[in-house]
Amino acid sequence: MAKTDAKPGKKSVTAAEASKATPKPASDRKNGKSKGFDIEAELPQAIVDAAYHSGGYPYGKRMKRKRYDRELLPLQIELLKLTRWAVEQGERIVIVFEGRDGAGKGGTIKRFTQHLSPRHARTVALPKPSDTEKGQWYFQRYATEMPTAGEIVFFDRSWYNRAGVERVMGFCKPEETEAFLREAPVFEGMLVRDGIRVVKLFLTIGREMQMTRLHDRWHDPLKRWKLSSIDFEALARFDDYSRAFDAMLGRTTSENAPWFIVRSNDKLRARLNAIRHVLRAIPYKGKDENAIGTLDHDVVIPVDRYLDDGGEPEDGRG
Secondary structure, eight states: OOOOSOOTTOOOOOHHHHHTTSOOOHHHHTTTOOSSOOTTSOOOHHHHHHHTTGGGOOOSSOOOHHHHHHHHHHHHHHHHHHHHHHHHHTOEEEEEEEEOTTSOHHHHHHHHHTTSOTTTEEEEOOOSOOHHHHTSOTTHHHHTTOOOTTEEEEEESOGGGGGTHHHHHTSSOHHHHHHHHHHHHHHHHHHHHTTEEEEEEEEEOOHHHHHHHHHHHHHOTTTGGGOOTTGGGTTTTHHHHHHHHHHHHHHHOOSSSOEEEEEOSSHHHHHHHHHHHHHHHSOOTTOOHHHHOOOOTTTEEEHHHHHHTTOSOOOSOO
């Protein structure tokens, strides 16, 4: 799929500037020295300036916190209605969150679940598979996490690891990735035919925004735990991830379980519109359309439109 070198509203960054912002390997981070960018140092201003508009993000300014707080409250009340309806009707709901490292999956899930009862809404974020799990059917450990009647399950990453990080990092064989891309829609079709509602959201950010967020995590002692050695590979392999994600999104969307893209350079807009999308996708009792508000179609995008517009950004450095 053809890519464009630049998109409207995006500030360009030279190759030399970008190379300075590439995190160093884990072995070099220990002593704070690297031939390239030192994550312990100040982020280059060129990256800071380009971050918000990176990947062709359409908005010029960030959403104001007061507006965000004002719009979030009624949405969270609607989520409580949805949960109550799911319990009363015995509904089973799965919401899958995938996307770039640093795209804000965890923070978005937190705003979904913030006021929900943990008896009826839980988050699944599985660690790497054990030796036993490696010998099982690939989908087996995810199948055991499916919701029971009256429950909503939020997957903070999911079976799609095989089409993203495992593929790009070489943790699985090409034939295993190919088998996954064929079988994932079949697996999800089984879930839907059994009565499970499946909503899939892919959160994406531009390269410079990813740089900024990983840098911020390193400098915040309360967030550094979020970083792993694989996160530091995300920037160097940015284009590889773009190609892998485009293939994943194109081949695993279906009528039963379509993908929707959430452009997340602005976390506040992303959270609000991710919640709006889910509320609009599920026909719960007592839905208040005015409280939900209008879905921003420049933030939440159907996968076909997204791929037709070029898909995940590439910059030629990956």
